[in-house]
Amino acid sequence: MADGDAAFDATSDTTRWQGLAPVHAPDAEWLLLGSFPGVASLRAQQYYGHPRNQFWRLVGEVFGVDLVGQGYPERLAALRAHRIALWDVIAETEREGSLDSAIRNPFASDLGRLIQQLPALCTIGFNGGTALRLGLKQLGPLAARYRVLGLPSSSPAYTMPYDDKLRAWRELAGP
Incomplete structure (x- = not known):
């Protein structure tokens, strides 16, 4: 399946993404790791493509760059310029809708392979509880080499007040 393609499985009434x-x-x-993109993001082929997702605002405030006011290619360029990598802990899954609780039969991303390509990596931030749980399991003992942060989800489904989310996300910038 090509990136972003979805396949419908008639036997399960679920879409494989x-x-x-x-x-x-x-x-x-x-390295900022989410769980898996929501439907709006997959259809747009853009990380955090749902207009109410607070990811771009949070990262922008933490690192002092206006990501919200930029187009998607400029956002990605700004992440790279600020030495921020972005991916998800799940490479492929079945899911109806966008909630992590609906994820079924996930295939893990090859986090170890990506990390090998990032010799300057110091901090891994997990965007939400599902990303943290699955990501730590995938990384195993490798996680001990890095500063690991479990961050409140930037998803609009996670209703923590924005200021509380921002306070936690500011930990990315360092102690």
């Missing part, structure tokens, strides 16, 4: 490719530069110091 392929995730997005990682975004990174070889000098990345931060």
